[in-house]
Amino acid sequence: MEVKEEESSGTPLELFLKIGLDERTARNTIANNKVTNNLTAVIHEAGVTEGCNRTIGNLLYTVATKYPANAVIHRPTLLGYIVSTKIKTPAQLEAAFSFLSSTASESFELKEFEEACGVGVDVSEEDIEQAVNEVFKQNKGSILELRYRINVGDLFGHVRKRLPWADPRIVKKLIDAKLYELLGERTAADNEKPSKQKKEKPAKVEDKKVADENPVQPAEDLNPFLIFPNPEENFKVHTEVFFSNRPVLRCCNTKEVLDKHLKRTSGKVYTRFPPEPNGYLHIGHAKAMFVSFGLAKERGGCCYLRYDDTNPEAEKKEYIDHIEEIVEWMGWKPFKITYTSDYFQELYELAVELIRRGHAYVDHQTPEEIKEYREKKMDSPWRxxxxxESLELFEEMRRGMIEEGKATLRMKQDMQSDNGNMYDLIAYRIKFTPHPHSGDKWCIYPSYDYAHCIVDSLEDITHSGI
Structure with missing residues (x-):
């Protein structure tokens, strides 16, 4: 189908059609910002902005949607193998994903990679035909009984086990030909669905009652913590940050950093239950306690009770005491009780470093102006x-030389993003209010958005639950 000029010129749609995607897939792709950004980046990395054949294009699409992000440093290498047709089948690509996911950001020998992915292994049509004949010989009875109602996918799978790098198109062609050779023309009966056999009713009511009383439960129901990975799998953890005006940022710690973390924690699970001490606990907190304390207990790890006390105006010693009492009443025992305010000095120093690196600025907009500018996707005039200047003003904020409400510290993110959480969030604000835990040492306080994830890092948290 012809693409309209206004849609095609320089748009992602045109780019995706050039690599051989059908128009429906291309249009579905551009409806998903994440996949669009990934696929656009992949096409540019592969150097095929002027187009490529459909086979390569489909593999590039798979890379954009399934590539292990913890190994993004190796993606250009994989794309080189795809464009040069050294990796040319989905099976080879899946093997590459598995190899690179285990390798993560570490270097590897190309020879090992090529062996793992079947690079250079040429499977002839004669080899495939021989494998198909063997599979048909072993399954002849079932094929003759079921005829064209046989599960062709099973036959395909048996061939793939023998020849994992065989071209799937040739495999399908030869299986279809062999079926025709063995069975002849398809009949009307071959198109009918096989009749379902009626299940025999249990002989005794008592037996059914026992079965109902003891149903087989999925493993996840018996142990809801099975879904959580172990700490040594932390190399698989990554974060993708999408910007409106630059490539996707993929955040992934180095192996050295992760190894030091595992050494500090002795490989144990570390979680935290982090309520804000600004009110009484409710049923949602009970769920959060179960996840955080429960996971740590199940894995032989540790769970902090951490008070996220970043808002001194709403926090009281009464709530702090109440929370500790309820946690104990629920049967949980914290590994250690900490406060976000224990880390105010570290958080302040990191904020200064953000400013020095050009990632934060002192802003003077009112809350109403911030809301308006965010709705209009406009930068603050002080951005x-x-x-x-920001360093000097932030120091004045810390020393109490600026009135409350007259300045905040904001993080430079992306005011043009479609994600509202990227609209230059506030990291620090001025509050001339004594803190229930740290007293009157500070008159600037970090926001929850800024402090929460940093303190998780400072406390070596391995699993961030609810």
């Missing part, structure tokens, strides 16, 4: 002020 691009000199770094030295």
């Amino acid at each position: 691009d002020r000199p770094i030295s």
Whole structure:
């Protein structure tokens, strides 16, 4: 189908059609911002912005949707193998994903990679035909009984076990030909669905009652913590950050950093139950306790009770005491009780470092102006002020020289993003209110958005639950 000029010129749609995607797939893709950004980046990395054949294009699409992000450093290498047709089948690509996911950001020998992916292994049509004949010989009875109602996928799978790098198109062609050779023309009966055999009723009512009383439960129901990975699998953890004006940022710790983390934790699970001490606990907190304390207990790990006390105006010693009492009443025992305010100095120093690197700025907009500018996707007029000026003003904020409500520290993110969480979130604000835990040492306080994830890192949290 011809693409309209206004849609095609320089658009992702045109780019996706050039690599051989059918128009329906291409249009579905551009409806998903994440896949669109990934596929666009993959096409540019592969150097095929002017187009390629459909086989390569389909493999590139699979890379964009399934590539292990913890090994993104090796993606250009894989794309080189695809474009040069050294990797040319879905089976080879899946093997590459498995190899690279285990390798993560570590270097590897190309020879090992090629062996794992079947690079250079040429499977002839004669080899495939021989494998198909063997599979048909072993399954002849079932094929003659079921005829064209046989599960062709099973036959395909048996051939793939013998020849994992065989071209699937040739495999299908030869299986279809062999079926025709053995069975002849398809009949009307071959198109009928096989009749379902009626299940025999249990002989005794008592037997059914026992079965109902003891149903087989899925493993996840018996142990809801099975879904959580072990700490040593942390190399698979990654975060993708999408920007409106630059490539996707993929955050992944180095092996050295992860190894040091595992050494500090002795490979144990570390979780936290982090309520804000600004009210009484409710049923949602009970669920959060079960996940955090329960996972740590099930894995022989540790769970902090951490008070996320970043808002001194709403927090009281009464709530702190109540929370500790309820946690104990629920039967949980914290590994350690901490406060976000224990880390105020570290959080402050990291905020200064953000400013120095050009990633944060002191802003003077009112809450109403911030809301308006976010709705209009407009930058604050103070966003691009000199770094030295923001450093000086932030120090004045810390020393109590600026009135409450007259300045905040905001993180530079992406005001043009479709994600509202990217609209330059506030990291620090001024509050001349004594803190129930840290007293009157500070008059600037970090926001929950800024502090929560940083303290998780400082406390070596391995699993961030609810």
